[in-house]
Amino acid sequence: MKKNHKHCPVCNSLNKKESNFDAVIKKSLENLEHKLDGVGRSKPRVRLYVGQLEKEKSDLVLRLKRVKLSINKIREMDHELVQYADLNIQRARVAGKVSLYIESVDWNKDTSN
16 A cells, blocks of 8 residues: 555645654654563562562451450450459448448447347
C-alpha cells in the first residue's frame, strides 16, 4: 500500500507539507518497548518484594493474635483481682461492724437474771 504523505494518518486531513508522523510514531513505539523491557526485568523483584510483604503480614497477624490473647488473659486476671478486692472490702466491713459491736458492749454489766 502506497503511503500518502499529503494526508494525516490520524485525522485524514490534507497536509501541505510532508509529515514526519511515521517517524514520531516509530520513536514512541521504540520508547514504549524499551520501557516495557524494563518492566519485564523488574517484575521478578516486585514479586519477591510482594512475597516478603505477605510473609511480614502473616507474621504480624500471628503476633497480633498473641497480643490479643495476652490482653484477654490480663483482663481475666484484672477481673479476678477486682473480685478479690471486693471480697476484701466486704470482709473489712464485717470486721469493722464486729469490732464496733464488741467495743460498744459493756461487758461489765450483768445481763443475766
